[in-house]
Every structure is written in C-alpha cells, then in structure tokens.
Amino acid sequence: MNWNLLGSVLVMIVASYLPRFIPLVFCRKKVKSVFLRSFLFYMPYAVLAGLTFPAIFYATDNVIVSAIGTAVALILSFFRCNMALVAVICVALVFGLSYVL
Amino acid sequence: MKGKEYGKGVLDGIPVALAYLAVSFTFGLSAANFGLSPLVATLISATNLTSAGQFAGINLIAVSASVVEIFFAVLIINARYLLMSLSLTQYLPEKTSVVKRLLMSFFVTDEIFAITNAKAEKLTFAYFMGVATLPYFAWAIGTLCGSLITSILPVTLQNAMNIALYCMFIAIILPPAKKSLPVAVCIGVAVGLSCLFYYTPYLKEISMGIRIIIVSVVTSAVLALIFPVDKKNQNKKEAN
Numbered sequence: 001m002n003w004n005l006l007g008s009v010l011v012m013i014v015a016s017y018l019p020r021f022i023p024l025v026f027c028r029k030k031v032k033s034v035f036l037r038s039f040l041f042y043m044p045y046a047v048l049a050g051l052t053f054p055a056i057f058y059a060t061d062n063v064i065v066s067a068i069g070t071a072v073a074l075i076l077s078f079f080r081c082n083m084a085l086v087a088v089i090c091v092a093l094v095f096g097l098s099y100v101l
Numbered sequence: 102m103k104g105k106e107y108g109k110g111v112l113d114g115i116p117v118a119l120a121y122l123a124v125s126f127t128f129g130l131s132a133a134n135f136g137l138s139p140l141v142a143t144l145i146s147a148t149n150l151t152s153a154g155q156f157a158g159i160n161l162i163a164v165s166a167s168v169v170e171i172f173f174a175v176l177i178i179n180a181r182y183l184l185m186s187l188s189l190t191q192y193l194p195e196k197t198s199v200v201k202r203l204l205m206s207f208f209v210t211d212e213i214f215a216i217t218n219a220k221a222e223k224l225t226f227a228y229f230m231g232v233a234t235l236p237y238f239a240w241a242i243g244t245l246c247g248s249l250i251t252s253i254l255p256v257t258l259q260n261a262m263n264i265a266l267y268c269m270f271i272a273i274i275l276p277p278a279k280k281s282l283p284v285a286v287c288i289g290v291a292v293g294l295s296c297l298f299y300y301t302p303y304l305k306e307i308s309m310g311i312r313i314i315i316v317s318v319v320t321s322a323v324l325a326l327i328f329p330v331d332k333k334n335q336n337k338k339e340a341n
Contacts, residue, residue, distance in 0.1 A: 004165075004168075005137075005141065005162065007168045008158070008161075008162050008168055008171050009141065009144060009145055009148070011168050011169075011171050011172040011175070012145065012148075012149055012154070012155070012158045012171060012172075012175050013148045013149060014172070015154070015171075015172050015173075015175035015176040015179060016148075016149040016150070016151045016154055016175060016179055016182075017206065017207065018176065018179075019176065019179050019180050019181075019182040019183040019186070020179075020182045020183075020185075020186050020206035020207065020209040021186070021202070021203055021206035021207075022183065022186070023183055023184075023186035023187035023189075023190055024186045024189060024190055024193075024202045024203075024205060024206045024209075025199055025202045025203060025206070027187055027190050028190065028195055030191055030195075031187075031191055034329045034330070034331060035325050035326070035329065036325075037191070037330060038321075038324070038325035038328070038329045038330040039321045039322060039324075039325040040184060040187060040188040040191070040321075041188070041325075041330045042283070042284070042287045042320065042321040042324040042325060042330075043181070043184045043185075043188070043317055043318075043321040044181075044184075044185060044188070044211065044214060044215060044218070045274050045277070045278070045284055045287045045288055045291070046287055046288075046290075046291040046316065046317040046320035046321050046324075047181040047184075047211070047291075047313060047317040048211055048270045048273060048274050049270075049274055049287070049288040049291035049292050049295070049320075050291045050292070050294070050295040050312070050313050050316040050317055050320070051153055051267075051270060051313060052267045052270045052271060052274075052292075053291075053292040053295055053296060054292075054295065054296050054299050054300075055267065055299075056264065056267035056268075056271075059263040059264040059266075059267055060260050060261060060263055060264055061260055066264060069264050069268070070264075070267075070271075073264075073267070073268040073271045073272070074271060074275065076272070077271050077272040077275035077276065078275055078276075078279065080276050081272070082116050082119075082272075083116050083117070083119075083120045083212075083268075083269050083272035083273060084116055084118075084119030084120040084122070084123065084269075085119075086268045086269070086271065086272040087120050087123045087124065087265040087266075087268040087269050087272070088123055088265075090264055090265070090268040091123065091261050091262050091264060091265050091268075092261075094261040094264050095257060095258050095261035098257045098260065098261060099257070
C-alpha cells in the first residue's frame, strides 16, 4: 500500500468519525426547542430522499431501466417488503431488463 | 436485562445486515474496478462504515484527488451524521458513559439510525450495539466478496447492482411516509429540491455533498415550521 493511498484512507476514517462522535459525546442535554426537535425528526427522511432522487435514475446506464427499478422499489416498499428483499429484487429486475431494453 | 436488549437489537439488525451484504458487495466491485486491492477495500469498509461517503471517497482516490479534497468531500457527505447523532442523544439515557458514546458513534449509519431512532423511548447502549453488530460484519464481508469476485461477474450485473443502495434508502423512508402525512410531505419537498439542484443550470455545478446538506437543512427547517412535532405526536408515530 503506498503512502498516498494510506493517507486517503486515513482522512476518510477521520471524516467519517468526526461528525458522528461530536454530538454524541458533547451534547448531553435534551433539546427543549420544539423547532429543533422537529428539525431533527424530519432530517433523516430529507437526507435519504435527497440522496436517492434523482440519483437513482442514473444508477445504471439506462435511465428507463432505472426508472422501472425505482417504480418497483417504491411499490415493494409501500407494502412494507423487507429492505434487503427490495434491494435484491430490484437488482435482479434491472439486470434482466438490461438484456431486454 | 442488558443481554436481552442486546439480543433484541441483533434481531432488529438482521434486515439491515442483509441489505448491507448486497450494497457493500457493490462497493467491493466498484473498489476493485478502480484498482483498489481487496485488502484496501475491506479496510475502508471496516473503518468507515458509511455508504455514500465511501463510494465518493474511492471515486476521488481513483482520480488521484488530493488528501485535503477527499477529506472535505467525505466530511460534507457525512455531515448528516451530525444531525443523526444529535437526534440519538435525545433518546439515550443521559448517564451513558463517554466510552460507550465513542463506541456507539462509530456505528451511526442511515440504516442503523433509522432502526434505533424508531425505538426512541427505549434506546439504550446495549440495544444500539445489538442492532449494529450484524450489519457491521455484513458490510465488511460483503465488501471483501465483492472485491474478490469482480472479474467473474458480467459487467451488466455489476451495473445493475448500483441500484441496490438507493432501493435500500427507499425501503427505509417509504413505510413511515405511509403513516405520517408530514413525513410524506418532507420526502416530497426533499425530492423536489434535490431535482431542482440537479437539473437547473448553475445550481447543478454545486457538488453532491453540499447539495445534500442544503436540501436536507432547508427541507427539515420548512417542515419543522409547518408541522412541528410535539412529544405526543411523536410517540404516536413511533408506536407504529
């Protein structure tokens, strides 16, 4: 392993750990503000939704195939299908479709 | 008592672990395609334990980005953990020790957060670590397998696997949205804003990490103003 690569991996570790431990170790008081509590409640949904759309359409090299995969993921999730199963079914579907479309 | 909480956590972590196997397998494939050895890919997964940040990190390593650039890109993508960790502190017993908190922080991911946050009132160190256990090993093992197996898999399958991460995200956010109108609105606003940033000239020049932060902060702030969550409401939601 060369030094540059090792350095890159090390900064990735630091950048992954810093934002996780700072609040957990240094913020012990309960947040009283209703606004801040509500903000924290909505934030994870906003992050994941923002990460997923529109990126999911470009996750494979065919937008139509990705869109079909997205639709199936939405339907399966709507009916509370297990998250691992959703992922595997969609990968299989997208894989199959890439030969058809 | 503690063993029981831990055991309950391990069970709740199983779906996350299975999803992680699939997604980390994809990460291993990408890492190998970028020329990283299976050892380095697995080392990254075992020490970072983060999906989007790792994918961005190896993309940058592949284009020989500077260490400083890698640091800030990964930091910005992972900044959402600041908010998740802060949210966890609200439910964690105040007397939980610093050592336990340092250990827990390592395992804060979108999915582990989603599972443990839903248990809000009953969140303890033992339960949290239980949830984290299987997903952690699944993430490392999946990466190792993915990076070893690359040459055998057809490119079309590797390509198809890129969608796994996003499907997992959808599976996390959609069921709560079905039960709570504000959560559904929140997701709608975030998707709309994210697309706006993605497709609008000038705005689309903004990097992915910064885009995610702007979208999530604006969306959560707007929703918090329109649909404030009071204690009673939140309990009702979490009871589901």
